[in-house]
Amino acid sequence: MCKFTNSIKLTNANKVVITDMDGTLYRLNSPGNTYSGSTLETAVLANARQFLVTRNFATEETVEQIMRSGLSDLVGLSANVQKNFGVSRGEYFDNVWNIDPEGMLQDFEEAVTTLQALVARGSKIILLTSGAKAWQEQVCNYLGITKLFDTIYTGEDFGTKDEIFAKLSQQYSPTDMISVGDQYKTDIEPAQKYGISTLWVREPKDITKLFEV
Numbered sequence: 001m002c003k004f005t006n007s008i009k010l011t012n013a014n015k016v017v018i019t020d021m022d023g024t025l026y027r028l029n030s031p032g033n034t035y036s037g038s039t040l041e042t043a044v045l046a047n048a049r050q051f052l053v054t055r056n057f058a059t060e061e062t063v064e065q066i067m068r069s070g071l072s073d074l075v076g077l078s079a080n081v082q083k084n085f086g087v088s089r090g091e092y093f094d095n096v097w098n099i100d101p102e103g104m105l106q107d108f109e110e111a112v113t114t115l116q117a118l119v120a121r122g123s124k125i126i127l128l129t130s131g132a133k134a135w136q137e138q139v140c141n142y143l144g145i146t147k148l149f150d151t152i153y154t155g156e157d158f159g160t161k162d163e164i165f166a167k168l169s170q171q172y173s174p175t176d177m178i179s180v181g182d183q184y185k186t187d188i189e190p191a192q193k194y195g196i197s198t199l200w201v202r203e204p205k206d207i208t209k210l211f212e213v
Helices: 039-054 063-072 077-085 089-096 109-120 133-143 161-171 184-193 204-211
Strands: 016-019 124-128 151-153 177-181 197-200
Touching (some): 016 161, 039 077, 063 077, 077 089, 089 133, 109 124, 124 161, 161 177, 161 184, 177 204, 197 204
Parallel strands (some): 016 124, 016 177, 124 151, 177 197
């Protein structure tokens, strides 16, 4: 079930819709429909191992130890690799997250239809995802939605989403914007800080609630 954390709904054509990607526009094919246990997670970890070995940061004998250390680091695996080996986030993401999403995505049909309808009525759509650019491009191409976005921000473009919400609140009137996402701490709370209306979704089809009046 979705929840409007503000009472404002999308009722006019000049709205700017800021949407998250993973968990908001689709679910992943794991038992809990999350990254953990998904085919995507398996592919990412395999690519990370290969990247570390190919770049001579690890051997076949030491790579598992490095992976365990990186995965247990609070900053995350990509930041851990950057910190320990001087690899840019962009280089890491380009090599590790360039994955074909065929068979990995579920429950995206209604979200895609909603995005198309929003553009048809004159809304601007901004994609704001913490995911890698390589993954974003693969997903958007697969779903056929790349051209629907007025602007795209990926994980390489910011430290926290708060930075982008601050930037957008200077470009547009907060009352003309709405942020849509499945994560309260990153998609909803920082948007509210700038007076932006929000839609907290629990599953991709909840994005259709944008058309409620």
